[in-house]
Amino acid sequence: MIYLDNAATTYPKPESVYEAILHQMKNFGANPGRSGHKMAIEAGRSIFNARELVARLFNIDNPMQIIFTSNATEALNLAIKGLLKAGDHVITTSMEHNSVLRPITTLEKIGVKNTIIQCSGAGYVEPSDVKKAINENTKLIVMTHASNVTGTLMPIEEIGKIAKEAGINFLVDAAQTAGVYEIDVKKLNIDLLALPGHKGLLGPQGTGLLYIREGLDIMHFKEGGTGSKSEELVQPEMLPDRYESGTPNTPGIAGLAKGIEFIMETGLDKIRQHEEALTQQFIDEISHIHQVKIYGPKDAKRQAAVVSINIGEEDSSEIAYILDKVFNIAVRPGLHCAPHTHKTIGTFEQGTVRFSFGYFNKKEDVEAAVAAIKEICEQL
Amino acid sequence: MIYLDNAATTYPKPESVYEAILHQMKNFGANPGRSGHKMAIEAGRSIFNARELVARLFNIDNPMQIIFTSNATEALNLAIKGLLKAGDHVITTSMEHNSVLRPITTLEKIGVKNTIIQCSGAGYVEPSDVKKAINENTKLIVMTHASNVTGTLMPIEEIGKIAKEAGINFLVDAAQTAGVYEIDVKKLNIDLLALPGHKGLLGPQGTGLLYIREGLDIMHFKEGGTGSKSEELVQPEMLPDRYESGTPNTPGIAGLAKGIEFIMETGLDKIRQHEEALTQQFIDEISHIHQVKIYGPKDAKRQAAVVSINIGEEDSSEIAYILDKVFNIAVRPGLHCAPHTHKTIGTFEQGTVRFSFGYFNKKEDVEAAVAAIKEICEQL
Structure with a gap:
């Protein structure tokens, strides 16, 4: 085929990705960050290694600001719903995926307004249109880096500048570009970056991630065991624990790390x-x-x-x-x-x-x- | 070790689990339920096969009522937060994991009251204590099937009956028992069953699931691409799509299916x-x-x-x-x-x-x- x-x-993935998944499961198939024995520590190291590789690829200073999710959709939901509150306004474009459009439509019910900027017939958004749509309640600009239908690359650098000047958070959906295009969260003024692990990053399905700029308070939507502060009934505040409850997809994340290594080597x-x-x-x-x-x-x-x-x-x-x-x-x-x-x-x-x-x-x-x-x- | x-x-998993993960990735590594080509259809079949096996294991009539999640924690959060609203009351026990305790503690803020039944020194809950705690606002009883600390098996059959008689939903956390003990959702009057794929079911980390009884309306908390009703900006109502947005962990779920097959064969x-x-x-x-x-x-x-x-x-x-x-x-x-x-x-x-x-x-x-x-x- x-x-x-x-x-x-x-498809396919680099051979090293398949090998890492199997190696993780067969040799260090323990639960990371829970127990303290050798296998659990090795599993934890494998997750931390992936976090460091992601940080390096996107020029993120602190790897702990990277949250592993099950896919990009979860990352986008976490970012959008975790940030926006009643009375807020969000700007997006007409080229977005339902993983952006559906959450912002749901938020209308709790009083979050949105503006969907009409793009050109080729799918291009005019940065000046975004600028014009900003009002005093605008809290977030969310947009794709490239359309999943037409491939159209969006002017995220210009829009990042506009967001920064206006003091508005900028969330980029890099589902179609991560692992292929340079994405420097600092240079591009990206506050939140959501992406899948199984597309350009060449990792397995079941992986995704959200980068959250330091200092940005995003409400978590899952609570549970984090292996940290077990004595407390409230979710720990520290990252990444706050957003990563329950057993992670350790073999998937180990595979993702190899995908990123392949990209860096190539x-x-x-x-x-x-x-x-x-x-x-x-x-x-x-x-x-x-x-x-x-x-x-x-x-x-x-x-x-x-x-x-x-x-x-x-x-x-x-x-x-x-x-x-x-x-x-x-x-x-x-x-x-x-x-x-x-x-x-x-x-x-x-x-x-x-x-x-x-x-x-x-x-x-x-x-x-x-x-x-x-x-x-x-x-x- | x-x-x-x-x-x-x-740990370890059956060899067939490792093999299925690799086979899925290497031969049918497409996105299930999205495209219609052979590889995508095969990937979709692999997910449906897992759903059918889960249904058979727990005596669930309709496999579409089974929602795949990234772990049991996500399943518990979805069930607890998706069901309970301001003014509701929930009953649980003192033997629960933080994946139950932390969500119900969070819900206190929006006016969901809870009663935590004190268990005996050996970790056993008295069914009569649960019955006594029921009030007119009680909407849910949530409890573990076996403690993750002491292993204590809980009287879920008796409590299922109490819940049914009172018309209250019963959520069982089967993290320590699924794949080892018989769990028949009909016989036990279980309305919601949450569990990990990577413990007794012998699947890989990154898998979990929630069974939702037909007719029970649980609010979803992630929206996005479902490969269905793409033209609509609201999440589709049909199951499992309503709760499964974005690309699933196809290789993980294929591995989980083999874990369940191993259990059934053994x-x-x-x-x-x-x-x-x-x-x-x-x-x-x-x-x-x-x-x-x-x-x-x-x-x-x-x-x-x-x-x-x-x-x-x-x-x-x-x-x-x-x-x-x-x-x-x-x-x-x-x-x-x-x-x-x-x-x-x-x-x-x-x-x-x-x-x-x-x-x-x-x-x-x-x-x-x-x-x-x-x-x-x-x-x-």
């Missing part, structure tokens, strides 16, 4: 350049097929390795079905959990067929996808 | 009998050592395979440290995230040294532990 669904989860630039080359190759070659409509920037420098297309008026699910059954190519059709995005790019009814490339894809995979699209177009 | 810390997490009775035998052997042999104080029922028929002890007035951490360093035996000292339990059994200052046995422990492991305890006592 030719796997072009890396925006959902990357180099972000090399990974990004490879993905850019595949994306540009794909865009260039399908641009000539007259039935194909491509959404988004159509420029690999302005988008992550995610390209949404449609063929004529054909249902996106039908095309994806043919790609799977006839050509053995894995893509994702439909709305991709991002309804406003499809209203923005004009595909709310049809959805899109999304091709997303990863570091382990080759030129030949792109060629096969292009050939398949051509053949489908000829048959129609 | 002789691993006697199975109450924290079981038989609950055989597993329980083996653990009972080890527990009784341990209790019998250390009962003769005069410096040793044993807590709990001191009867393998009345407790899970968890035995807490102390040696004279020695600090529990010091004893565990010696067991680890000198004898290469892994146990857990301290309060085990259960402060009221230690007040109940009189060890709030000293903590206890907890020995917990698993199916993969052998008689020889118990003998080694007994010999080590004897030697420590002689040296003191």
Whole structure:
């Protein structure tokens, strides 16, 4: 199977990731941070090692400000609901995933207002539109670093500056960019960074994380055993314990650490350049097929390795079905959990067929996808 | 290392668990329930297979009422906070873990009252005490099936009947019993069942679950992409989607399925009998050592395979440290995230040294532990 669904989860993972998960389970399969015996300490070390690698990758001073979650959705829920209170105002964009849109919609019920900035047809948000939307109650700007539908890279540096100047917290959803693009939380003025471990970071499913800037008080939403201050009936205030109750996904986090090590050894630039080359190759070659409509920037420098297309008026699910059954190519059709995005790019009814490339894809995979699209177009 | 810390997490896991995790990641490492291609469908099947196995093990009619979580703590938080509202009253016991005590303490702030039933010195709760505590606002009885400190098995059948007669929801924390003791949610009148995947169920860390009786409305606390009803900005009402936002821990859940299969093939009775035998052997042999104080029922028929002890007035951490360093035996000292339990059994200052046995422990492991305890006592 030719796997072009890396925006959902990357596949395959580096061999070292598989090995680390197994090694952790078979040799140090104890509960970290609970008991004090050798195996438990080794398990705890493995989690701390992952925390340090994450800190290094995103230029975070204190690894204890990194909270491991089960996925990016949990990280986004924690950040959004933990920060916003009745009377607050939040700004976001029309290119967001339901993991941002659904929490802010829920918060309307408790009196948190929101402004959803309309993006351009290519999915781009104007920083000046964000600035104009700020009012005296604005507490948070939350936005994706790159659209999961069109790949459109957002001007997070400019918006980070706007947020900082206005004294507003800035939450970035890096689901489509972490591990591929440089993200320096200090340079970009990011107060909160949410991301999955199983996409660009090349770790296993079941991992995600939230970085919380020091001094920012986010309400936790799970309480329980932390292995610390067991004598107290209230959740400990110290990080990461406050937000990490119960047994963590130790093997998953050990795998994630190896994914990050692979990225550091390979180099972000090399990974990004490879993905850019595949994306540009794909865009260039399908641009000539007259039935194909491509959404988004159509420029690999302005988008992550995610390209949404449609063929004529054909249902996106039908095309994806043919790609799977006839050509053995894995893509994702439909709305991709991002309804406003499809209203923005004009595909709310049809959805899109999304091709997303990863570091382990080759030129030949792109060629096969292009050939398949051509053949489908000829048959129609 | 002789691993006697199975109450924290079981170790090792069956070989089939390791294999399934790796097989899932290497062969079907796609995102389940999102795309429609072969790998994604296979990943989705793997999750559904696990749901069906869980349903069979606990006699649950509809597998869609089973919610996968990252651990038992998340399941307990979801159940407790999702059910209780201002003005409600909840009953629990003095033998609970902080994953129950901390959420109900937090709920005091929004006006949820609680009654913590004092248990006996051996950790046993009197069903009549629970009955007496019920008032017109009582909405929930939550309790552990077995103490994580003393192993004391709780009379959940009697209390299930009391709850049913009174029309009160009954939430059981089966962290120490699932996969070893028969738990039939219908026979026991359990409305909500929370448990980890990585203890008696022999799955990997990063897994847990909550069973919700059909018709029970529990408020979700995470929203996001569910791969269903993507066009809507509100969380879908259908289960399990309502409670399972974002990418699940697919490899972990695939491993959990194999853990449950192992249990079904081996038989609950055989597993329980083996653990009972080890527990009784341990209790019998250390009962003769005069410096040793044993807590709990001191009867393998009345407790899970968890035995807490102390040696004279020695600090529990010091004893565990010696067991680890000198004898290469892994146990857990301290309060085990259960402060009221230690007040109940009189060890709030000293903590206890907890020995917990698993199916993969052998008689020889118990003998080694007994010999080590004897030697420590002689040296003191």
